[in-house]
Amino acid sequence: MTIQFNEETFRDDYTFKNSDWAIQRFPFPFHEDSYMYSVNMEQHRGGPEGSIYEKRFDVDEHYVAEMRDRAMVLADDPLRCQSLPHMTLAGWDLLELIMVSKSEDYPDLFELHRDGDQWRWVNKPLGIDDTFTFLDETTLPYGPMEYITRQAQGDFCVLDQRDDNLWMDAGTVTTQADWSLDFDIGMNFFEWHAPVPLAHEKGIFVRALKFLLNIQQGSPARRLNWTMTVNPLLDTSPENYHKWGIQKTTITPDNIGQKQHLRVELQTFFRLPRSNALVFPIRCYLCNFDDMMTMPKWGRRLHRVIRDLPEELATYKGFIDNRPMMLDYLAKFDDGLPTSPGIWPDKDSEPPLQA
Amino acid sequence: MSKFEFPQSIRSRPVWGTLEPRAGKHHLMIADAQGAEAILDVATPELMTGAHIIFIAKGTDYGDKLRALNPAQYYEGPSYEAAASRIQRVLQDAKMSTQVYLSGTESLMGQAMRECTNAGIPYTAVQTEHRGSTARRMQCVHCKGITEDVAIDPFVCSHCGLNLFVRDHYSRRLAAYQGVCIDAEDPGNVPPSKGIYE
Amino acid sequence: MSGAEKIDVTVTEIVAVNELVTRFKFERTDGGLLPTFSGGAHTVVEMKDGAITRMNPYSLMSDPMDQSAYTISVRRDDEGRGGSLFMHNNVSVGDKMVISYPVNLFSLDLRAKKQLFIAGGIGITPFLSQIKQMERLGGAWELHYACRNAALGSYVDELLSAHPYEAHVYYDDEKQAIALEELLNGQPVGTHVYVCGPKGMINWVRATTEKLGWPREAVHYEEFLAPQPGKPFEVKLAVSNKVIQVGEDESLLEAMERSGVDAPYLCRGGACGQCETRVIDYSGNFIHRDHWLEDDEHASGEKIMPCVSRFEGKTLVLDR
Structure with missing residues (x-):
């Protein structure tokens, strides 16, 4: 299978669009009709064919456009990609992990040729063909983490493990749900999660950390997280909040179906071998309400989840002001019928919307 | 009364302690203004034989009392910036058993703490005690500029002029709290400023 | 399933290092490459000892970047339940075994300005891979290694000839002892100390660092215990x-x-x-x-x- 890459933008004129294929494989994050934090971890060992879970690093129709958007963000603000000095080895680990995974999982798109330390990397969608010496920074145009994350969708946090904690000591973060790598770099697991409401009290982070510290080589894990974004804006950064925040007020009953996007993060976790660090890729998938409503099950469920979400969470996720308008829209897609368990759309078994 | 009870907050907000004498041959003590009181409280003749006190007076007159403790080394400077290169120089030669004591404003403790961690002392091993002003050192998340001595919320960034609200989210690496634009979704609608702890 | 992922390996070399210690080399049975690892990592080796499957952890001592083979060193414990005895007496070159993916509970703090290694006896093994990692990637390190006597000093000759300035060896029989307090007192800020050896040595280093005012985060130790027999x-x-x-x-x-x-x-x-x-x-x-x-x-x-x-x-x- 060869992917047809979209010509699209995630800013200004927002020409981002999901094909039918992309909508069907959208990672709808709610496995039941309500939502509360949980340590919803599972092994990351493939998944249904064509799903976003199938490959170690999912590549889709947005790949080329997302990489172009990342290059623009980094040109505007190089602080979005930082690595503390002791994290260079972890950067090489990450480069190897992504190159090996992508060349094995998408041999038509990526090639890796290794002869000892001499590596040749071919990235056909981005037109890259580079030869370099593994573990020699002078042979790459950027540091190893920056080099490879300019060629991989999603944000990447590289976490050092020490003192029974994880430390946000490196990362490339340009598609974030309103948090700043530049501010959070160097923090431990509890500190960078400090602003999240309710979850600390529920012991979520203590349990999650215990799980993550024990992720071993060869046994990656994954979970989904979500928030809401107006317009298909990848770079919802605190740095630029004074520029994009106003867009939240542009929602009207007429345009909400097109403008309001559910923003889902596929979070995966891999132990890195040489550095014993943990890499935490956060891959962002966007889908607007109109497209999501083509799946009757998702329409019913999204209405119930948003309606019943605790106020603190709606505030933290930044859509408390727009929630009434969202519910007016979503209510039309909820006929009260029961929904099947699990996140998949179940198109064959879920009945169409009953008028 | 120079002691202040900070309200409970989120996990990234630093929690300051109370200085206690510790074992070790070398004791580096850095304080500003009323922070001197915490040094006076913890000082013992044994500690002072290996103590290096670095004091930023900020118009206070604790200097004579500190000098009277008879520390092995004493320095008094006009500002943290003026003392910074001295602090770095002292830490360069520090041993693993060197004990560090910081007291005074959050800005002083935060910046001196950063020098310690850069030198290789874990932040958990550095003792702290807050005294004096509760004003904060704030980073504007938008322009990255630091505004010192912020006592009100919201406040105006001294670099880019945006109206920022004061978060409790704190970065040890920047030695600063985070300031975020308060009127991004409703430009011009800025509530009147209050004291941060009002 | 519990434990780390497994790897099928073949024993390709067995070398008696001295009277008590034997070295084993494992290569992948399918001929492929082994995962790289970080210095200080261990593997859990499965031993089919009659009806019992024993699984003992052993530090990987080979070069972490070398994907062709792993090596471990096993000290014979005549009083134990037989894990080490099984390795010494029942394992031969050509045997197929199962080991786990590398797991590291004793990794280097890569921020350290200097790594100070303190080893006792067979506790030298994790440091052998850590030293190879430091040599490959750069950074200051120093080893202080106490052994009972020259005959039982595993890898002493190799260490002294390859690292004459960094490695320091002490023999109990010659009344040589690590001058721990002096050693620790002199260390510049940013040093991390790592200790692996008998329980007494670990306790000694931990207590001394505490007494001297070292930060807890700068003191690292690892001791694997073999399960001891006991009443049913x-x-x-x-x-x-x-x-x-x-x-x-x-x-x-x-x-x-x-x-x-x-x-x-x-x-x-x-x-x-x-x-x-x-x-x-x-x-x-x-x-x-x-x-x-x-x-x-x-x-x-x-x-x-x-x-x-x-x-x-x-x-x-x-x-x-």
Whole structure:
């Protein structure tokens, strides 16, 4: 299978669009009709064919456009990609992990040729063909983490493990749900999660950390997280909040179906071998309400989840002001019928919307 | 009364302690203004034989009392910036058993703490005690500029002029709290400023 | 499934290092490459000893970047239950074995301005891979290695000839001892100390660093315990609804596995905390041997680490 890459933008004129294929494989994050934090971890060992879970690093129709958007963000603000000095080895680990995974999982798109330390990397969608010496920074145009994350969708946090904690000591973060790598770099697991409401009290982070510290080589894990974004804006950064925040007020009953996007993060976790660090890729998938409503099950469920979400969470996720308008829209897609368990759309078994 | 009870907050907000004498041959003590009181409280003749006190007076007159403790080394400077290169120089030669004591404003403790961690002392091993002003050192998340001595919320960034609200989210690496634009979704609608702890 | 991922390997070399220590080399049976790892990592080696499957952790001592083979060194423990004896007496070149993916509970703090390694006896093995990592990637390090005598000093010659300035060796028989207090007192800020060796040595280094005012985060240690034999005892497993007997020569964890109970584990040496199990009820005495639980947890009777700890008494009911 060869992917047809979209010509699209995630800013200004927002020409981002999901094909039918992309909508069907959208990672709808709610496995039941309500939502509360949980340590919803599972092994990351493939998944249904064509799903976003199938490959170690999912590549889709947005790949080329997302990489172009990342290059623009980094040109505007190089602080979005930082690595503390002791994290260079972890950067090489990450480069190897992504190159090996992508060349094995998408041999038509990526090639890796290794002869000892001499590596040749071919990235056909981005037109890259580079030869370099593994573990020699002078042979790459950027540091190893920056080099490879300019060629991989999603944000990447590289976490050092020490003192029974994880430390946000490196990362490339340009598609974030309103948090700043530049501010959070160097923090431990509890500190960078400090602003999240309710979850600390529920012991979520203590349990999650215990799980993550024990992720071993060869046994990656994954979970989904979500928030809401107006317009298909990848770079919802605190740095630029004074520029994009106003867009939240542009929602009207007429345009909400097109403008309001559910923003889902596929979070995966891999132990890195040489550095014993943990890499935490956060891959962002966007889908607007109109497209999501083509799946009757998702329409019913999204209405119930948003309606019943605790106020603190709606505030933290930044859509408390727009929630009434969202519910007016979503209510039309909820006929009260029961929904099947699990996140998949179940198109064959879920009945169409009953008028 | 120079002691202040900070309200409970989120996990990234630093929690300051109370200085206690510790074992070790070398004791580096850095304080500003009323922070001197915490040094006076913890000082013992044994500690002072290996103590290096670095004091930023900020118009206070604790200097004579500190000098009277008879520390092995004493320095008094006009500002943290003026003392910074001295602090770095002292830490360069520090041993693993060197004990560090910081007291005074959050800005002083935060910046001196950063020098310690850069030198290789874990932040958990550095003792702290807050005294004096509760004003904060704030980073504007938008322009990255630091505004010192912020006592009100919201406040105006001294670099880019945006109206920022004061978060409790704190970065040890920047030695600063985070300031975020308060009127991004409703430009011009800025509530009147209050004291941060009002 | 519990534990780390497994790898099928073939034993390709066995070398007697000295009277007590033997080195084993493993290569992938399918001819492929082994995963790279970080200095200080261990692998859990499975041994089919009759009806019992023993799984012991051993530090990887080979170059972490070398994917062609792993090596471990095993010290013969004549009083133990037989894991090391099995390796010494029953394993031959060409044997097929199963080992785990590398797991690191003793990794280097890469921020350190200097790494100070303190080894006692067979505790030298994790440092051998860490030293190779430091040499490859750069950075200051120093080794202080205490052995009983020259004949039992594993890898002393190699270390001294390759690293004459960094490696320092002390022989107990010649009344040589590490001048620990002086050594620690001189260390510049940013130094991390790592100790691996007998329990007494670990306690000595930890106590001395504490006395000298070293930060806890700068002191790292690892000691794998081999499970010790003991009197047989009976355990009720509440979740699985089973009553099992723990034999003299098997650990509680091994007895659970033999009974088909999938109990979590990682290091099997009392260090990692994975197998921590809640005690529901008991009447008798625990023989706690792990490094994981705190003293007050040991005294509480509420938790046990089944990989190394045992029980003597009438009843023991576990939440497993």
